[in-house]
Amino acid sequence: MSPKESAADDLQDLAALWSIGEARAHDVVEVACAALVAGLDSPALRILAGYTRAEAENEVPDLLPAVLDELDLVYYPRDSEAGQEAVLRALAHQLPAGKLTPRELASRVHQLFGHQLPKAERLAELDDEYDIIEYGDRTLAELDAAVTAEARTLAHNRLDHGQPS
Known part of the structure; x- marks a missing residue:
């Protein structure tokens, strides 16, 4: 598995965990940063990776679906x-x-x-x-x-x- 594929898997996993409250918003931001370093790129991913800890809690819920969509990953609605x-x-x-x-x-x-x-x-x-x-x-x-x-x-x-x- 390439670093980009591994980063995409990590982002997909953490997004799923976040969707049921098993990961924190700032963890999603950290994985977004790692994904950029691994070579994944999209406009929404760059924005997500730039959030501070304080911004993450309010901004991740609105931006994460766009990030996943741009990267051809799946956004799972809460409790599906x-x-x-x-x-x-x-x-x-x-x-x-x-x-x-x-x-x-x-x-x-x-x-x-x-x-x-x-x-x-x-x-x-x-x-x-x-x-x-x-x-x-x-x-x-x-x-x-x-x-x-x-x-x-x-x-x-x-x-x-x-x-x-």
Whole structure:
């Protein structure tokens, strides 16, 4: 994956996380700066990258849809199922990046979506298994491996920088 593609993926993931309140507006600005450095460019991206921390909170909601549109990325409306699935993929990407452990991923997904999002159901079930591990028939290593496998599947289900499937 090229630096530009990686930056586009990072921006897409953070935009999805931001859309459900899981990332701060100034985090979006920081990723926009990194995207410019990586070679992505658009008029709205340049404006977004120039916001201060204080401006970010008020300006990101209005500008982010334009940035994503100019870069051929997807803006997910707040609380849409497609947006929730994008957040699920974004969280799954954090496991191989070392930002989350398998247990943290399963717990976070379970907290966010419970058993309500079909594509997140397996991780929610695995989080339940972590809670009763001393009574279950799986070891911690087996649970971690199952979460890692599920995260890998979810992370690879992305098409064209997060376009809905």
